Amino acid sequence: MSTVMGSQQETHFKRVLGLPALVFFGLAYMVPLTVWTTYGLVTTETKGHLPLAYTVTTIAMLLTAYSYGRMVVVHPIAGSAYSYASRSFGRPVGFMVGWALLLDYVFLPMINYLVIGIYMNDYFPSTPEWMWVVLAVILVTGLNILGIKLLANANLIFVAVQFVFIAVFAAMAIGKITGDVEVQSWTAPFYDSDTELGLVFAGAAILALSFLGFDAVSTLSEETENPRTKIPRAIILCALVGGLVYIFQSYLGHLAFPDWQSFTDVDSASADVMKFIGDDFLNSFFTAAYVAGAFACAMASQASVSRILFAMGRDGSLPRPIFFRLHPRFRTPVTGNLLVGLFGLTALFISLATVSSMISFGALAAFSFVNLSVIKTYLIDREDRSGAAIFKFGVIPFLGFAFTIYLWTKLSGIAFEVGLAWLAVGFIYLLVLTRGFRKAPPAMYTGEEDENEVATA
DSSP: OHHHHHHHHTTSOOOOBOHHHHHHHHHHHHOGGGGGTSHHHHHHHTTSOHHHHHHHHHHHHHHHHHHHHHHHHHOOSTTTHHHHHHHHHOHHHHHHHHHHHHHHHHHHHHHHHHHHHHHHHHHSTTSOHHHHHHHHHHHHHHHHHHOHHHHHHHHHHHHHHHHHHHHHHHHHHHHHHHHTOOOSOSSTTTOOTTOOHHHHHHHHHHHGGGGTTGGGGGGGGGGBSSHHHHHHHHHHHHHHHHHHHHHHHHHHHHHHSOOGGGOSOGGGHHHHHHHHHHHHHHHHHHHHHHHHHHHHHHHHHHHHHHHHHHHHHHTTSSOHHHHSOOOTTTOSOHHHHHHHHHHHGGGGSSOHHHHHHHHHHHHHHHHHHHHHHHIIIIIIISOOOSHHHHIIIIIHHHHHHHHHHHHHTTOOHHHHHHHHHHHHHHHHHHHHHHTTTTSOOOOOOOSOSOHHHHHHO
16 A cells, blocks of 8 residues: 555645746746847837737737636646646547647747857857757756756746846836937837738737747646646736736837837847947847846746646556656656757757747647637536626637637748648547547546545556
């Protein structure tokens, strides 16, 4: 009996996370400075209305964040959209959603490793880019294995560095605006006679990628105290705070450097803005803070995907002996972390443009099914069809679903090619797993069974 109990205890997470740690985890995943990654691209696309585009995207992402929060109340378990879709639409659909989500989560750590390698090589030209990539993979994987509490503490530091930079940037930008720059219109970045809403919405679709991360908070449900209350709050706060931070930075950037048509290169427009506002000092500070943010994002994204692999292994969707395993001391999913770390090493020979084009496919699939899961769970399964319920569990999730479908129309051709190929591989594996659907998929483990019942099962 003691052996069985010991085995059971090794596959349960410790509930150690509170609301602040969850919010910092989500913000670390989102990277507060990611506004500068697509700054030039979307500013040019919207003809100088990046703050308005971010406002539109923030509102739209809050709709999906709301749906995530509603599903956490019903299913406070690890696995995110994979778990929600499984319980709402059945295990085969849940498996495919989880498989699509893996495409997003697996590529996200890799793109951060690439960014770290590129920026550090630029800072230290005598050192090879591959060295920084390998070092980042080792550090991120090691921190994730050592424990989620250590990860949360590290995220606090890296997010704090970004907010320190934002404060310095804001002070110097305001000084520039009140001193050297003649502001012709304080409202122009949001709306003026030249605003083209079609272009603004096209830019907003691109900016949705800046919000990847608020959903990752839901994967920590089994390590959170009182997850039914804290996880929904954390998800909404991540989307809201992240959006406000993006809007704030882009607004100051537009006021201090209004001549967006003079960008040297739209891909590196942030350098033009930083140098104009604070010369080399601000540009160097920005680079250092951005690398720190990329490191934090890599840690958060790797923690999420390793827990999704654990959840899929626990349910039997992936081989249980391999994936349903926690470190005996640190109680973290070692196998998932090592596999994601190894996959991250492909950053040594893949381009940044290729990785960037893949990320949105899995995320948008997850967002779509989470919104649909709310409708299915509350209105259909629970048959709660009062006026208030139809609005809360029908109208709002449907608007979130409609927006994600709209974003799908903005994906590049290569994203669809790779994404659909990935789904095809997943579907073939599902056929093998279920023997052509003649065998029922593995039963879901809810994470809430009584421990004595599990031990004696």
